Amino acid sequence: MQTILELQNVVKNYGRTPVLGGVSMEVKEGEIISVLGPSGCGKSTLLRIIAGILPLDQGLVRIRGREVSDKRRTLPPEKRGINMVFQDFALWPHMKVEDNITYGLKVGKVDPAECRKRVEEIAGLLHLDGLMSRYPAELSGGQQQRVAIARALVTKPSILLLDEPLCNLDVQLRIEMRTEMSYLFHKLKTTVFHVTHDPSEAFAMADRIIIMNRGRIDQADKPRTCYLRPGTALVAGLLGAGNRLKRAVLESGTVGDTCCVRIGQDIVEGMYFPGEGRGDLSCQVRFRPEDCRWSSVRGENCFAVTVMMSTFEGGFYRIKTRTMDGDELCFLHSGPIEEQESGYIEVEREKLYVYGSADC
Numbered sequence: 446m447q448t449i450l451e452l453q454n455v456v457k458n459y460g461r462t463p464v465l466g467g468v469s470m471e472v473k474e475g476e477i478i479s480v481l482g483p484s485g486c487g488k489s490t491l492l493r494i495i496a497g498i499l500p501l502d503q504g505l506v507r508i509r510g511r512e513v514s515d516k517r518r519t520l521p522p523e524k525r526g527i528n529m530v531f532q533d534f535a536l537w538p539h540m541k542v543e544d545n546i547t548y549g550l551k552v553g554k555v556d557p558a559e560c561r562k563r564v565e566e567i568a569g570l571l572h573l574d575g576l577m578s579r580y581p582a583e584l585s586g587g588q589q590q591r592v593a594i595a596r597a598l599v600t601k602p603s604i605l606l607l608d609e610p611l612c613n614l615d616v617q618l619r620i621e622m623r624t625e626m627s628y629l630f631h632k633l634k635t636t637v638f639h640v641t642h643d644p645s646e647a648f649a650m651a652d653r654i655i656i657m658n659r660g661r662i663d664q665a666d667k668p669r670t671c672y673l674r675p676g677t678a679l680v681a682g683l684l685g686a687g688n689r690l691k692r693a694v695l696e697s698g699t700v701g702d703t704c705c706v707r708i709g710q711d712i713v714e715g716m717y718f719p720g721e722g723r724g725d726l727s728c729q730v731r732f733r734p735e736d737c738r739w740s741s742v743r744g745e746n747c748f749a750v751t752v753m754m755s756t757f758e759g760g761f762y763r764i765k766t767r768t769m770d771g772d773e774l775c776f777l778h779s780g781p782i783e784e785q786e787s788g789y790i791e792v793e794r795e796k797l798y799v800y801g802s803a804d805c
């Protein structure tokens with residue numbers, strides 16, 4: 446598969462503040478990439494550099510093998526063969542849907558017959574046929590979003606850049622649209638670079654997820670790999686492993702990709718990610734509330750806790766507990782559990798993530 450987008454060691458500072466600390470990646474033709482990361486990690490900055498809206502300080506960007514940005518030169522967005530969908534859709538309010546979609550083709554001086562054919566085709570794919578003579582203000586949020594995507598796709602860009610495209614839609618519509626968009630992009634074999642802070646949106650749409658942390662890439666993998674093997678404590682936290690034990694201690698003699706940790710009086714086994722640990726026995730243990738099992742007797746791979754509180758959350762109760770070391774954690778259970786009750790939490794070795802750095 447041909448490489449469409451290539452970033453080599455991209456560095457960006459705002460004044461003296463470093464924002465991107467040397468980002469490198471390749472995106473193949475037809476690939477859908479979702480970039481995830483905490484607020485302020487540099488996702489939008491990266492997108493704007495790829496779009497040609499922002500210059501970079503070091504490194505280079507290539508699109509279809511052509512250098513479009515380096516520290517001396519920034520090719521403008523309209524000359525990159527890209528298109529972008531913004532958070533607020535940015536439709537022309539004074540133009541009907543049809544004119545909004547056709548605009549880019551007219552600017553590109555595409556032959557009128559070809560223009561008509563493409564607009565009809567994309568309107569059909571995005572179910573806009575009956576809406577072509579309306580103005581944006583006469584459309585729902587979801588319809589406006591479809592128009593924005595149609596307008597971006599009709600020019601057949603090398604890459605479609607999406608900046609949080611669903612964040613202004615309500616939850617139900619967001620779920621529908623992300624499935625619809627994923628289907629459409631795969632069908633059209635569109636190369637997509639998509640920025641979001643919503644992991645489920647990234648899971649639903651991406652072939653590969655790139656997780657950024659403070660201007661660098663922490664992990665770039667298939668969604669399933671990121672979910673099952675989160676490479677850093679930040680990735681684990683972002684992808685649902687919200688339970689964090691900071692007082693657990695590594696047992697010495699760790700070998701390979703598993704390790705033993707002491708939690709209170711108990712020793713449990715987990716998957717080990719040494720990372721940039723301090724080289725001592727401090728560590729951070731992470732796991733998902735839904736991956737724990739409660740037991741009143743000691744079982745496999747478990748540690749002792751005391752129940753603090755049970756809250757009803759619809760299909761289950763969330764039980765808040767405290768370890769013997771004083772770390773607090775939650776798990777999901779079918780019913781409430783009495784306050785102050787003591788018991789054990791079991792977590793399978795493959796679902797207990799141990800990170801060498803206790804800092805994150």
Ligand SMILES: Nc1ncnc2c1ncn2[C@@H]1O[C@H](COP(=O)(O)OP(=O)(O)OP(=O)(O)O)[C@@H](O)[C@H]1O
Pocket residue numbers: 459464482483484485486487488489490491642
């Ligand atoms: N024009 C600017 N001048 C100075 N600092 C900026 C500017 N734009 C962004 N920043 C800073 O750069 C960092 C990265 O911003 P960016 O918008 O890329 O983050 P993000 O990951 O997209 O965040 P969010 O998810 O909140 O949109 C932030 O600390 C932000 O405050």
